Amino acid sequence: GAVVSQHPSWVICKSGTSVKIECRSLDFQATTMFWYRQFPKQSLMLMATSNEGSKATYEQGVEKDKFLINHASLTLSTLTVTSAHPEDSSFYICSARDLDTEAFFGQGTRLTVV
Amino acid sequence: GENVEQHPSTLSVQEGDSAVIKCTYSDSASNYFPWYKQELGKRPQLIIDIRSNVGEKKDQRIAVTLNKTAKHFSLHITETQPEDSAVYFCAARANAGGTSYGKLTFGQGTILTVHP
Numbered sequence: 001g002a003v004v005s006q007h008p009s010w011v012i013c014k015s016g017t018s019v020k021i022e023c024r025s026l027d028f029q030a031t032t033m034f035w036y037r038q039f040p041k042q043s044l045m046l047m048a049t050s051n052e053g054s055k056a057t058y059e060q061g062v063e064k065d066k067f068l069i070n071h072a073s074l075t076l077s078t079l080t081v082t083s084a085h086p087e088d089s090s091f092y093i094c095s096a097r098d099l100d101t102e103a104f105f106g107q108g109t110r111l112t113v114v
Numbered sequence: 115g116e117n118v119e120q121h122p123s124t125l126s127v128q129e130g131d132s133a134v135i136k137c138t139y140s141d142s143a144s145n146y147f148p149w150y151k152q153e154l155g156k157r158p159q160l161i162i163d164i165r166s167n168v169g170e171k172k173d174q175r176i177a178v179t180l181n182k183t184a185k186h187f188s189l190h191i192t193e194t195q196p197e198d199s200a201v202y203f204c205a206a207r208a209n210a211g212g213t214s215y216g217k218l219t220f221g222q223g224t225i226l227t228v229h230p
Binding site for chain 2: 032034041043044045049091093103105106107110
């Protein structure tokens with residue numbers, strides 16, 4: 001299957017700082033990328049959908065000014081958690097797809113805010 | 115929007131037994147139903163999927179059935195093995211279009227434990 005690479009795999013940051021997470025499709029062009037958050041023992045909750053070259057569409061309840069998403073090319077999307085707080089600690093996973101293909105997931109990023 | 119309900123939340127079976135996980139969905143426009151297996155701290159892995167023009171699909175020990183009329187689909191794992199232990203998620207998706215962009219809506223997950 002296609003490969004989606006997400007970096008970093010884990011990050012620890014201080015409260016109030018910002019963290020950037022990258023999601024790359026390595027062997028296909030991803031017209032759409034999705035960002036999910038997963039708390040322990042819970043399901044994947046969609047945060048936002050991004051299409052290359054346009055603004056991301058955020059799910060209800062997700063602060064767009066706090067979770068900045070950029071999809072500058074067909075192979076790269078970034079999620080920046082701004083002014084992170086301990087409650088933002090979670091597992092963040094991206095997925096990418098092209099048109100009507102299945103979605104491929106990145107390996108996830110474990111964010112811990114201290 | 116789409117709402118996907120998944121049951122049971124936990125399932126414990128003996129090695130060799132079968133396991134069945136069920137999901138219901140609300141949006142009749144959904145036409146793609148994947149199942150994912152997720153091990154602790156890892157990414158979800160697609161194990162099988164089915165499209166709405168098919169009622170059943172099988173891949174070795176894994177099968178999925180779809181009832182469009184009732185809006186439910188199920189995952190069947192036969193001859194379970196300890197390495198099948200993981201969290202399983204169902205999902206539903208409509209075609210990309212409008213504001214949906216073909217996004218997946220996930221069920222709540224089922225923790226499957228297969229005892230040796």
